[in-house]
Amino acid sequence: MLQSFKLAIKSIIANKMRSFLTMLGLIIGVSAVVILVSVMMGYMNNMIKSFMDMGANTITVNLVNMPSRQASVDQMYDFFNEHRDVFSEMTPQVSVSGTIKVGSEKTTTTTVTGVSEYYGKLKNYKLEKGRFLSYADMVSRQKVVVIGYYVASKLFGSPKAAIGETVKINGSAFTVVGVVQRQDKTQLSARGSDDFAFMPYSTAGQLNGTSVPDYYIFATVNTQVSNQAVELLKDFLKTIYTQKETYFVQSMSQMLGEINTQLALMSTIIGAIAGISLLVAGVGVMNIMLVSVTERTREIGIRKALGARRGVILQQFVIEALVTSTLGGSLGIVLGCIASPTIGRFMNISSPANLNAVIISFSVSVAIGLIFGYMPAMRAASLNPIDALRSE
Incomplete structure (x- = not known):
């Protein structure tokens, strides 16, 4: 050998x-x-x-609202509060297209979204400076905004300098009340995970003319009840929408499996x-x-x-x-x-x-x-x- x-x-x-x-x-x-x-x-x-960063225990709900058939925010909150043994958080989500401007500086890539006070906890965000949105901001439609680390650095130089300052979103003045901790540890870039801004969903709806949100995110107490939560949501929406094509419910765990x-x-x-x-x-x-x-x-x-x-x-x-x-x-x-x-x-x-x-x-x-x-x-x-x- x-x-x-x-x-x-x-x-x-x-x-x-x-x-x-x-x-x-x-x-x-x-x-x-x-x-x-x-x-x-x-x-x-x-x-x-x-997808895991988005939350493995989250469920997304897309609605097609019509004048005769629509689920109001109050109805969705009533459903959420009725099933707190299954759901831990819930937020409407309203997208706002536009730019954020401070003087001559502006960002055209920032994702601007209207959310509820639960959103920060739902996404496990920690604050670098300031506070997150509150229930009072939703009720009174306050023009306040929580921004990402990239936006704070680009427009103000640092998160600390951003707190209390005013930014203009589509011409409307908003006060910066909080800056989220840096998400991407390697680099800060446009369209990255730190390029975002959150405002109260009620304010966002007023800004872009959306009276009734058509997108919601629910978080379950754990991933084991995801299937049960999906069925509860479908049964509830079935009582409002007569056609299955007008609502879509999907759990993140199901999506991850696929x-x-x-x-x-x-x-x-x-x-x-x-x-x-x-x-x-x-x-x-x-x-x-x-x-x-x-x-x-x-x-x-x-x-x-x-x-x-x-x-x-x-x-x-x-x-x-x-x-x-x-x-x-x-x-x-x-x-x-x-x-x-x-x-x-x-x-x-x-x-x-x-x-x-x-x-x-x-x-x-x-x-x-x-x-x-x-x-x-x-x-x-x-x-x-x-x-x-x-x-x-």
């Missing part, structure tokens, strides 16, 4: 370029599997984290497509090994004439193919482990090399050496020593 291994290494070194080109297919195949699966898993984890299933399927498909290159590399290994057997026919004949058994010849060529594929697989793993996080950084996601992808791709590359190397090895072991010695 040791002698066969030494001969395999000697043969690879003696034909450096041919050995490298043989390994190249395996290097590309293994690294492709590692990179694609790792980046895909990184993307999956990033997406799941984004996303996980879809992304896992995509990851498997991408891994399988990348794995095709490993199969092509295996054919390359077999072709090169067949060439090697042809070139060394005389050597095989001499060894057989000197008493080398069929099993020894078979072992020599199988080990040579195995060493070639193992080296190629190892180099492919090194390349994949370096490239995966690098590509992830360009995509602003964390994508370290996936351990399962590394193990599977390396195992496949080793298996390729055994499977595709066995046929040329059998051919070498089956050669007649007399015919082999006669070959040129």
